Amino acid sequence: MSVAAGPRVVHAKAPGKINVFMRVGALQDDGYHDVATAYQAVSLYEEVAATEADDFSVRFTGPIDTSGLPTDGSNLAIKAARLLARTTDYRGGVHLEIAKHVPIAGGMGGGSADAAATLVACDHLWGTGLARDDLHELAAELGADVPFALMGGTAVGTGRGDELSPALAKGTFHWLLVLADGGLSTPEVYAELDRHRERHVTDIAPAPSQPTVDIEVLQALRAGDAQQLAEYLHNDLQAPALHLQPELADVLEAGEVAGALAALVSGSGPTVAFLVADADQALDLQVSLSAGGHRVLRATGPVHGARIVAG
Structure with missing residues (x-):
């Protein structure tokens, strides 16, 4: 007697x-800012299991509190699946099971990774067979960080952050990440940056019209030199993030006192990333900051972008 096969499932991760470097341009007439950023993909992965279905749905698991995440059509992973179906004239749906490991609203692109992994998983599940460049175009429609989650590695992002150029990075960089209790809204952080610049218009240089990544950052990445990179970590969004969550200053100080080479707020925050010399120093810093009551994760980079994995 034969047994009917269950629905097909495809697993992907991203x-x-x-953002080891981030410079933000002036506010434009359309309300957006151009940026120049150096991205590094790190070993915290969003894991997506895509199952054939008649409609579109998503369910979350994993160690991250997902109680506040939407599971309707406003969810970025659902948007990604529907965009792919619409683009390829696929008539079915998908059920997504997403194990979240990247902090939510933490400046580390977790939602973007969900979307990138969903594009890859559904393309494989449905047999739509899009070229990587076509997937990249869809990713750019979904959000500024989605193309990099698809690409991975190390890259320079310009424009909205979605115009990517691969950057050479030798060896492995070791990071320690301190998670905040609450998230920060990316639009609110950018709005606070504009207010910060208005408040300090006589104290700081004008925002660049065409921001660029400092050459020293690219040289340090290319050399695989954590000590050198530590001198050039920079994020224009750090000051507004600190203004919105002043307690982050204590986290930055605690890590630097405990021996980190350097620290910065990742992206729009509030996750704080500490660069350390090696795995041993990462473990030492983890012990020290955990003893101080902080929630801490270790990660390394660069790592691959979104890809299919065995179930």
Whole structure:
């Protein structure tokens, strides 16, 4: 007697990211800012299991509290699946099971990683067979960080952050990440940056019209030199994030006192990323900061972008 096969399932994963450098241009007439950022994909992954279905749905698991995440059509992973179906004239749906490991609203691109992994998983599940460049175009429609979650590795992002150029990075960089209790809204952080610049218009240089990544950052990445990179970590969004969550300053100080090479707020925050010399120093810093009551994760980079994995 034969047994009917169950619905087909495809598994994919995509990484979170750290912006090791981020410069934000002036506010434009359309309300957006151009940026220049150096992305590094790190070993915190969003894991997506895509199952054939008649409609579109999503369910979350994993160690991250997902109680506040939407599971309707406003969810970015659902948007990704529907965009792919619409683009390829696929008539079915998908059920997504997402194991979350990247902090929510933490400046590490967790939602973008969900979307990137969903594109890859559904393309494989449905047999739509899009070229990687076509998937990249869809990713760019979904959000500025989605193309990098698809690409992975190390890259320079310009425009909205979605115009990517691969950057050479030698060796492995070791990071320690301190998670905050609450998230920060990316639009609110950018709005606070504009207010910060208005408040300090006589104290700080004008925002660049065409921001660029400092050459020293690219040289340090290319050399695989954590000590050198530590000198050039920078994030224009750090000051507004600190203004919105002043307690982050204590986290930055605690990590630097405990021996980190350097620290910065990742992206729009509030996750704080500490660069350390090696795995031993990462473990030492984890012990020290955990003893101080902080929630801490270790990660390394660069790692691959979104890809199919065995179930």
